[in-house]
Amino acid sequence: MLKSHLIAQLVNLLAAGLLLISFAMLSRRRTQRLILLYAWQGAILCLSTCLVAYDAGLTELYYSAALTLILKVIGLPWILHRLIERLGAQWDREPVVNIPLTMLIGLVLVIFAFGLAQPISEMATTITRNTLGIALAVILLSFLMMITRRKAVTQVIGFLAMENGLFFAATSATYGMPMVIELGIALDVLVGVFILGIFFFQIREQFDSLDLHHLEALKED
Secondary structure, X not given: OHHHHHHXXXXXXXXXXXHHHXXXXXXXXXXXXXXXXXXXXXXXXXXXXXXXXXXXXXXHHHHHHHHHHHHHHHHHHHHHHHHHHHHOOOEOOOOOXXXXXXXXXXXXXXXXXXXXXXXXXXXXXXXXXXXXXXXXHHHHHHHHHHHHOOEHHHHHHHHHXXXXXXXXXXXXXXXXXXXXXXXXXHHHHHHHHHHHHHHHXXXXXXXXXXXXXXXXXXXXX
């Protein structure tokens, strides 16, 4: 009982770190910093999954943690880093909504997420059920980041961070998803990043910029 309580406290601490990183991503304009924060999110997910696997005695969760380490801590950050170097997209423009207002909206979304998750958390039986509100908050903050940024690369990082929140929510509520589903999602994300990379190069070649307002102008024409 003491061991489970200690692991639950450690997972709660890691969940708080995940939430702080999500707020940090809202305030950063340098793309390389966003990639670094995304890698830290993956590291926290990997560690929290290992703790849950140890407490629950579920071997498949160790495989999920290894997949998270390979894909989200090493693989995708390296691909994104190489991509922004080739594209010269080290900085994002001023967001659609200024950063102080974005942070204020983020606080409102966190309060909403905790209120929404409370009845679900009461029905869950996992040791991480108290972190479900944080998981939903991470999803909403990532979505906020996507809709307030102008650069395509930054929006993709927001989408990947949202997927981190979904993974953490699955671990919080049900001890994760079946391995087949996780492998399928990982493959989809990896293929999606490669396709989006090709798409970014096409936008850059056509408009000499990755700002998505050029696509809006093209649609109006």
